[in-house]
Amino acid sequence: MQKSDTPVPYQTLLSRSREIALLNTAASTLGWDQDTYMPVKAEPYRADHLAYLRTWSHRLATVPEIDDLLKACEDYGFPHESKEGANVREWRRDYNRRVKLPPQLVEDFERTSSLARAAWTVAREKSDFEIFREYLKKLVRLARDKAEYWGYDECMYDALLAEFEPGMRTAEVRQLFAELRPVIANISQSAIGNTSGLSRESLRGKYPISAQQAFNTKVAEAIGFNFEAGRVDMTAHPFSTSLGPQDCRLTTRYNELDFTVSLYALLHEAGHGLYEQGLPSEDYGTPTGEPASLGIHESQSRLWENKVGRTIEFWEYWLPIARSYFPDLQRFSPEMVAAALNHISPSFIRLEADEVTYDLHIILRFELELRLIEGDLSVDDIPAAWNEEFQKLFGMVVPDDAHGCLQDVHWSLGSFGYFPTYTLGNLNSAQLFAKACQNCGDVYAKISEGDYTPLLVWLRKNVHAYGRRFLPQDLMQVATGESTQTRYQIDYLWKKVSRFLAPAGATY
């Protein structure tokens, strides 16, 4: 069905939706600049510019007329499976969520989270939870208020989770995490002290930043990132953002002693970027031109970072090339590089976690924030609960709150319901990768030849091209034949760990 054949209310919604997207994209451009190049003294003015654009976008998106237009489209009854049907469904969900919140609550939330983030920064620096406590209390209260306004069937947390992973229920997340938790413990138990002994630190050497930039660019290009429709810049905390359908901005950070920091940050962000570059440009400004959810987005970044980037096959192809950029890599084989990159070593800090124990960090956070939102845990008890749970999961005693409950920014932003999407991303990435391997011949053989085309083509067709056409779990069904499962990730981790178990007496 062509746009011009659709009824007028649908066409009006299309143009409204694009107008809102233009504003949001303008705000994203200002946000990108803020995080990359903006001089420090511009900060307060930039905050004004962003607030203005976002407020105006919110106003446009919540005018009552939208409701009338949506009703007309709903009465018209587009086929459920059509692009138009999907857009109407998603516009409706977005609209309802937005108008259900009283403007005063939205404003309170924004102001509180802005103050809370500043307090959190100081609290983390000083490792002093007191500084952050009252802000966190207020944010939990406001998040619960939001959940009440949004409404829910089973539990409050459902309403918050839906912001990041539409259609997913808390009970489903609990079930997945309950399956995962004991297996990860087993895997890491059998691996620790039993692998090659090569740690990530063993790769340290001299890696000039300009050489890292040149090598990373080659790798990003090879996996399919289009530098005519995107670029890479430097930041303290790597992220990616889209400033339009042909404009994906990645960022990374550099460590002159460790080229893997920038390379794996970039592979991760380029995974996000490939998804953005694979969304249908012609649908820009409408739901079908947007990513499905955080859990789907993260599946793409994790797939390229881990499922592809940490394999021996990846390094079979890249190590000879990498050596021409980094002479310090002469003494390593592809197996050694991969072993070092997959070394399992439990850490206090989530961002330093290995691929196996990473999800334990998420499970911890999910369980705590779930109890917070459901009223089963008070903010006052967070540090103690964190430390107790951490010891159960990792067998290590948290030295201070900076290495414990104060390490992540998410709660200070009031983003309760965000954390689980990281693990959903890991599960989805394993499941999608397994399906791609099943459908595209020997993907690993291709990886060892530096050929990522079959894999990318498969992802383009089965994930990227759909945008928000399906709810995330329906998209998983369409792409892999089932909703998100744990067994693909579990299989993957077991195989990976056994591959790197050191034969007795082996030394590198």
Next chain:
Amino acid sequence: MQKSDTPVPYQTLLSRSREIALLNTAASTLGWDQDTYMPVKAEPYRADHLAYLRTWSHRLATVPEIDDLLKACEDYGFPHESKEGANVREWRRDYNRRVKLPPQLVEDFERTSSLARAAWTVAREKSDFEIFREYLKKLVRLARDKAEYWGYDECMYDALLAEFEPGMRTAEVRQLFAELRPVIANISQSAIGNTSGLSRESLRGKYPISAQQAFNTKVAEAIGFNFEAGRVDMTAHPFSTSLGPQDCRLTTRYNELDFTVSLYALLHEAGHGLYEQGLPSEDYGTPTGEPASLGIHESQSRLWENKVGRTIEFWEYWLPIARSYFPDLQRFSPEMVAAALNHISPSFIRLEADEVTYDLHIILRFELELRLIEGDLSVDDIPAAWNEEFQKLFGMVVPDDAHGCLQDVHWSLGSFGYFPTYTLGNLNSAQLFAKACQNCGDVYAKISEGDYTPLLVWLRKNVHAYGRRFLPQDLMQVATGESTQTRYQIDYLWKKVSRFLAPAGATY
């Protein structure tokens, strides 16, 4: 008078004006990104984003309610000399100019200039005026239409000039240029073949870009550019832009064989930047927080680039430092560097002109575009008229239109009335610099010590702090006691040329 004491209509206008400024600043940020970092494929989408923001800004600025608010403020009668009086005067002028143009004309103009610019790019590449001719005809017609709608007392060109240099009349420009033209001819006549013989090319050597960046930053900081409220990036065609009151973005371009390309582009842009950084931040979003005119803006860039940056005193301080970045400068003395930088050599291309013959390029353009607008010259006759006039002014035969009437972008944008502001900038810079020298002790001695504080403080106080409080010629009165004159620039050029006249038989 504090804001809260002012009448409600004034306060409403203040908040409208700031809202419009927020939008314009957002557009500037997108524009800066477009010219520095944006990937190529984003171009069409970015054009949409910019058009949307600008259209919306225009709409806000032209709602009839503004007229009512302005009338209320005019009836209230702020003192003529007050900040409020100035804001009302400037708001009124902006509003009247905007609403006088029919929306259809504005749209026609934007579309035509967009197409014309593309055609001009090709025409210049191929040196084929034919490709550009019909677009230029249409732009001249539309510019004349604009002038009719805006209205004028003496001649049509007045109405266009007012867009860039408010309050200035064409007759005044003619008078100034008539005084200048014969003197420049004399000066360059007496200089050619009579100076040291050191050309700018004699400074060629090996100048790594990273060394240029480091040295340029040192220089820009020394003259007072605040890198906490601004930055420098790379572009093909250097420009500067402000993305808010504490966010001035400069750009420059690099030539590894010639460090002076980036340094003088940066000094020029930093001059603009110092003006922007000196505007009163608290007045952001109102006329008194904005630059007075292009002719005043250009006076600041030319002052730092030429009046300061091309002196022997400047190099007395900087050459020893520059040598540590650029070993190839060992064989030069400060006198030699300054002589090379001030070498007079007539060129076909304005952007390659030396400081003396530069204004002849402007006089040529002004005279031609004045005749075009007044209907005394047809677009068809432009190439012939250009070449004839050029030969009269420079005594050289233009080889082709790429080196003649097709070299500049301005006409393709429909910016008739812009060119004279370059020469006004030169005249103003000489006049302001002379006054500063009179008021601040020995400015040249300070320059030879690398101390620019007295000069900058004087400019801050007498030019920057006023914003658009005065019309440009009134500002010149306030700062120097008289309107723009030619004699300061003429004195300056004579002195400079005689300083570099080579003593008989001198060799370096």
